[in-house]
Amino acid sequence: MANNSFSLIGIFLSFVAIIPSLQAHIAEYDDYWRERELQAKENIDKAYNPLPEEVTNHYNEHAARILMRLNSTRRGMRAKAKRGPCHATNPIDRCWRCNRKWARNRKRLADCALGFGRGTTGGKDGEFYVVTDPSDNILDPKPGTLRHAVIQKRPLWIIFARPMMIRLEQELIISTNDKTIDGRGGRVHIAYGAGITIQFARNIIIHNLHIHDILPGKGGMIRDSENHFGLRTESDGDGISLFGATNVWLDHLSMYRCSDGIIDAIQGSTAITISNCHFTDHSDVMLFGASDSSVLDYKMQITVALNIFGRGLVQRMPRCRHGFTHVVNNDYTHWLMYAIGGSSHPTIISHGNRYKATFDRVTKEATVRIGAPPSVWKSWDWVSEGDAFLNGAFFTPSGNPNAAKKFGGDKMMPFQPGRFVPLLTVYSGALGCKVGMPC
Numbered sequence: 001m002a003n004n005s006f007s008l009i010g011i012f013l014s015f016v017a018i019i020p021s022l023q024a025h026i027a028e029y030d031d032y033w034r035e036r037e038l039q040a041k042e043n044i045d046k047a048y049n050p051l052p053e054e055v056t057n058h059y060n061e062h063a064a065r066i067l068m069r070l071n072s073t074r075r076g077m078r079a080k081a082k083r084g085p086c087h088a089t090n091p092i093d094r095c096w097r098c099n100r101k102w103a104r105n106r107k108r109l110a111d112c113a114l115g116f117g118r119g120t121t122g123g124k125d126g127e128f129y130v131v132t133d134p135s136d137n138i139l140d141p142k143p144g145t146l147r148h149a150v151i152q153k154r155p156l157w158i159i160f161a162r163p164m165m166i167r168l169e170q171e172l173i174i175s176t177n178d179k180t181i182d183g184r185g186g187r188v189h190i191a192y193g194a195g196i197t198i199q200f201a202r203n204i205i206i207h208n209l210h211i212h213d214i215l216p217g218k219g220g221m222i223r224d225s226e227n228h229f230g231l232r233t234e235s236d237g238d239g240i241s242l243f244g245a246t247n248v249w250l251d252h253l254s255m256y257r258c259s260d261g262i263i264d265a266i267q268g269s270t271a272i273t274i275s276n277c278h279f280t281d282h283s284d285v286m287l288f289g290a291s292d293s294s295v296l297d298y299k300m301q302i303t304v305a306l307n308i309f310g311r312g313l314v315q316r317m318p319r320c321r322h323g324f325t326h327v328v329n330n331d332y333t334h335w336l337m338y339a340i341g342g343s344s345h346p347t348i349i350s351h352g353n354r355y356k357a358t359f360d361r362v363t364k365e366a367t368v369r370i371g372a373p374p375s376v377w378k379s380w381d382w383v384s385e386g387d388a389f390l391n392g393a394f395f396t397p398s399g400n401p402n403a404a405k406k407f408g409g410d411k412m413m414p415f416q417p418g419r420f421v422p423l424l425t426v427y428s429g430a431l432g433c434k435v436g437m438p439c
Contacts, residue, residue, distance in 0.1 A: 025171070025197075025219065025233045032228045041296075043202045043246040047271035048299040049116065052324045052347075086438030090306050090329070090424045092251065092275055096439075097427075103185055103435040107157060109207065110180070115303025115326060117249040117273030122180030122205030126155025134164040136193070138222045139229060146181070150174045151225050160186040167193035170217040171235040173224040174198045183208035184433040190214075195238050195258065198245040199224075205249045208430050211239045214258040236260040242269040244296075250274045254429040256281040261316070265289075268296030270323075273303040278429030281312035289321025292344040292371075297322040305329055308428045309339065319370070320346035328352055331421045331428075332393075338368040340395075345380050349404045350395060352386040354421040357393035364392040388418025 088094035095112035096102060110124035129152070132144040141148035146166055149158045155178035163186045171194045182205070189210040190196070194217035198204050217235040224230065235241075237259025242248060244267045255262045255277060262279055264287045265272055279285055286304075289297040300323030308331045309317045315337040318325065321344045328351040332339045339355060342348060357364045366389075369377040381403035384395040416424060433439035 025235050026230065030230060032225070032230070037200055037244065039200065041244075041268070044244070044268045044270055044296065044299055047202070047246040047301075049271075049301060052116070052301055052326070089426055090276070092306065093427060097431075098438045100436060100438045102433070102439050106159065106182060106184070109182070110205065113205075113249040113251075113273055113275075115273035115275070115305055115328075116271050116301040117247065117303060120203055120205060120247045120249040120271070120273070121178075122203060122249070123155045123157035123178055124180070126157055126178060129156045129158045130161050131158060131164075132161045134166045136167065136169045138170045138220070141223060147172055147223070150176070150179055150181070151223055152176065153226055155179070157182060159184075160188050163187040165189045165191060167191065168195070168217075170194050170220065170222050170232070171197045171241075173222060173232075174201050174204060175224045177201055178203045180205040181207065181209065183210075183430065184439060185435055187430075187432070193217075194235055195240060197235070197238075197241045197243065198248060199241075199243045200245070202246040202248075204245065204247070205251070206240065206253065207249075208252045208433065210254045210430050212254070212256045212258070214239050216259050236264075238262070238264050240264075241266075242272065243267050245269045245272075247271045248273075251276050252427075252429065252431055253277045255279050256312075258282060260284065261287050265300065265302060266297070267294065268299060270300045270302070272301070273305065274307065275303070275305045276425075276428050277307045278310060279307065279313060279317075280310040283314040283316075284319075285309065285313055285316045286318030287316055288318050288323060288325060289344070289346070292321060294321070299323070300325075302326070303328065306425050306428060307331070308333065308425050310334060315339075316341060319343075320348060322346055325349070326351065329416050329418075329421055329424050330354075331425045332356060332366065334358060335363070335366070337363060339366040341368040341370055342380070342382075343370040343372060347381045347399075347403060348383070350382075350384045350387055351404075352388075352416045352418050352421065354388045354390065354418040355393040355395065356390040359391055364394060365396060366393055367396045369398075386417045388421065 086098040088097045096108045107124050110121040113120045129149045131146050157180045159182050191213045195214040216237040219232045219234045222232050239255050239258040239262045242265040262285050267290050303326045305328045313334050317339045320342040324347045326349050330353045332355045355366045381399035383403050
């Protein structure tokens, strides 16, 4: 009888241990979170695009137009970056960056997302909220703090009064819709504390921040809305975690040294674009998909574009489960294990990336299939078109070579070949924007 009791206790404890991973550290899954979850599932269905090739075509068309406008005299731009006049070298930046009056028209940014996150407008329809205080009170946030801003129910465009370092005592939970966190004009660091969790929220923009040295939060009572707080378990230490989030655009972020992932998107998160970011000094960079058995992630659609994957990175740029991931015009300058990995039959379209293997490592392959033999993964649609390979790097394709257009697209628009990636990504990472000057 005693042995049976210990067995039952063990099973119970194992079940309890699973709950936080399924419910994203929510220890008390009350009516507020049940309502948010139901709304999030509706958002997933609305955000899912049954013709994902239309999104890749749309991005490629914009990229082609921009490169045609760049004349050959700009070949030295990478060395001269940030010293000369503003040159927007990719289709997202060209939408807003070179206007010296950007600070008077910050919301112009809301019209600029491309990829699966296209149409994400954040707090465009709301008021400006100015963060003046870098402190953090997790249960009773002070007006003027970032936590107080994100828990408001109304749409908001959140900006910062000055450069500041924000050390989050616990994870910053964004569970309300229609928010932009805009770090332009101030050198804003979120560091040496917990990270950001976007949970069951839609229409979120996070732009121009430094996010680094993120630590796990101990959990406890945390406010997540104006009229709700609840008990949370320990957080993982992700830089940015998306849980059941839709219509999210992460742009011009500099991210490094997080305890877990730099960016994780799980539990049906979809309609996401990650662009113009600079990642360094980390092992597990991006995870797309909660588990092999997560059916919600079948509708996951993510664009990873115009980012620099720099020094000190090991793997997961990204690692994908299920879903459709468009990896386009990124600069993979360093990996110790692999650049792109996956399991559970994800579709991965690699367009115009530059893969540069290190000289002193045996690993030259940019791709890896996890937990499946070739007899299984040979049917997974992994396509490489227009990529550039340096130092012996290579991408192992599989499945249908026409997977990018198998959903009904007639043909792909000309995307930018991988040799142009250094030009397209020259301004990746957080920008040093100054009021009155082009950003």
